[in-house]
Amino acid sequence: MCDDDRTSGPFGRRALLMTGAAAALTVNGVSFAAADDGGGPAQGAARTGEETRKVTGRLPTGAPDYVHLPVEVPHGVREIAVSYTYDRPATPPGTAGNACDIGIFDERGTDLGGRGFRGWSGGARTEFFLRADDATPGYLPGPVNPGTWHVVLGPYTVAPQGLTYEVTITLRHGPRGTPRTxxxxxxxxxxxxxxxxxxxxxxxxxxxxxxxxxxxxxxxxxxxxxxxxxxxxxxxxxxxxxxxxxxxxxxxxxxxxxxxxxxxxxxxxxxxxxxxxxxxxxxxxxxxxxxxxxxxxxxxxxxxxxxxxxxxxxxxxxxxxxxxxxxxxxxxxxxxxxxxxxxxxxxxxxxxxxxxxxxxxxxxxxxxxxxxxxxxxxxxxxxxxxxxxxxxxxxxxxxxxxxxxxALTLTFTATGPQGQHATIGGRLPVPASTPVTLRLHVTGAPPDSSIRFLTDQGRLFTTPLPTSGTATWHTTPANAAYVRAEVRHPPTAPGAPGPMAAMTNPVFLGRA
Missing domain, CATH: 3.20.20.140 (Metal-dependent hydrolases)
Incomplete structure (x- = not known):
């Protein structure tokens, strides 16, 4: 499903993985030389400087949601930095073009819900870095431990022509910084x-x-x-x-x-x-x-x-x-x-x-x-x-x-004939035929706004905002299992309600 320019070595195979969630395609990755012949800094001089590898590939329309690019990280790495680009060809009207997200998982793996997550920037950034004491916003600082890391691409939409990408990975060697608490x-x-x-x-x-x-x-x-x-x-x-x-x-x-x-x-x-x-x-x-x-x-x-x-x-x-x-x-x-x-x-x-x-x-x-x-x-x-x-x-x-x-405040209450009282999110547990008074008091409402009371039967009461700021309506639990209130701006289109200025959660009426 993916054309990649690296076809040999330990990552020369391609695998389509069903992880118990969205499909993920693992493509050919990159391997960096070990810090010394013994594979660890304790057996030789610590490496300094940096190394860079590039990987290119192409994804067709219908590619899996996530593309895993393995990166073999040796001992002695202080910082990992990643940048990427992808093409954006013109598409026919009404057809989505290319959009590709990016993030990274460390040597602990890419399992769904696992511990390997180290950051995600979606499509907001073209490059990022992370190390023990710092990271690009959106990424988690922490040690760059040896093992198989994964750069993860998320081809959100793919143009009919496909999506060609290039990922650049740079490892910077040297002593680790001090992790931040x-x-x-x-x-x-x-x-x-x-x-x-x-x-x-x-x-x-x-x-x-x-x-x-x-x-x-x-x-x-x-x-x-x-x-x-x-x-x-x-x-x-x-x-x-x-x-x-x-x-x-x-x-x-x-x-x-x-x-x-x-x-x-x-x-x-x-x-x-x-x-x-x-x-x-x-x-x-x-x-x-x-x-x-x-x-x-x-x-x-x-x-x-x-x-x-x-x-x-x-x-x-x-x-x-x-x-x-x-x-x-x-x-x-x-x-x-x-x-x-x-x-x-x-x-x-x-x-x-x-x-x-x-x-x-x-x-x-x-x-x-x-x-x-x-x-x-x-x-x-x-x-x-x-x-x-x-x-x-x-x-x-x-x-x-x-x-x-x-600037806008609401007070919304339901009151029974014997002083029973409930407010937003509450219940007034009175018999079905009991008269109930609903009051909405509004301060700071926009000019020419209106008040609407809505129930399980729909909108049953509408009034222009009173000068006093208080609207009152009478009903029973038999007529309204709940009442909620809205404050609306004047309509901007014929036959449509005005935009919302404020609204409440319901007050429930009657015994549950």
Missing amino acids: PTYPPQRAKGRGRSWYRGDNHLHSVHSDGKRTPAQIAALARAAGLDFLTTTEHNTTAAHSAWDGLWGDDLLILTGEEVTTRNGHVVAMGTDPGVFIDWRYRARDGAFPRFARRIHRAGGLVVPAHPHATCIGCNWKFGYAEADAVEIWNGPFTLDDEVAVAEWDNALVTHAHGRGRFLPGVGHSDAHRDPDVIGLPQTVVLADDLSRDAILDGIRAGRAYLAESS
Whole structure:
């Protein structure tokens, strides 16, 4: 399946491996001379300088998702550096061109979920290095031990003409540096006790395909009025240790990962620092439940991201059996978010009538670079304190609303005739015929916005934003198994609702 210019030596054979997940093609690799005749630095003078090898090859349309290029690394290597190029021929209209990702696994191997992962930059970089004390953003510092390493190519899309690549590997010899001890963010900030906390849990920096540094992101998060954020780089944990000095009493930083598969993306939200979640599988492989369990064991939430995004490989194909919440609003509100909200609302109906789990809705900016706005949108969570556990508990329970900025606040309650009370994510357990009053109070709403109350029967109440900022509606549990609220901008197209400005998770009515 792959034409390669190296056809002899220990890597002269080609193998198509089914690893229990996506297929991986192992191509002819490269071998560097040992440090001395005895194969180890203890039996001869330590080598200095550097050595470089190049490998070229061609992949056809329909190539496996991942191409493994073995690299035999001898003793005495201080640093490994890799660069690559590939061709980008013109393609017919409507046909994808070449796009190829890259990363590296060390001598511990390429097994799915194994320990060999050392970094991934997707298509964001053409070169990287790593050594004991430093690495390119997106890659993990650590020793360059002898053994078989693997450069891994990910041909995301391949043009009809095929994809021709060239990979250059350079080994630099000499004494190893001193490994760094990673510093991870604390899991609690000062906070305000039980309160509503604002956060953005889907963000990218220079450690994947973003253009902002962690310091820039932290400053923008504070300017946006956020109390917490989650670092979620594509397929790498390298940024977990990059926030030293950026947290504080006013800003909690959680660690996570955007697990970017070929059949959709999932935010591993609030996982333990340093825990890597593999992404090299498709829905047909049946591997996702294993890695969802891995996210849960690491203390995180499984949150499918932008489930109806239109980019290749971005929309969600794994189902929601393992999910804890779903990202229904991603960045500025667009048609794919409208579809995600509608699908989520259908799932609420199923749950309200006893046939499925409650999946809370969340919203995040997915900000990468200017002019992406951090905190557009943001998830506002009712939590017992500003800590990882409390924030994740609040999201898991649905005690959250979504807003386009910190200028906008919502208070949404359901009240019974005898003072019974419930708020967002809660339940008002009164008999089916009991009168219930729903109140939404809004501050900071955009001009000319409207309020909508939606139930398992659909939208049952709409009003222009009252001067007081408070809208009231009366119903019963027989008429509405749940009620959720939306604040919308004025319509921008005839017959369509205006873009979302804010929305709540539901309040459930009646006895479960």
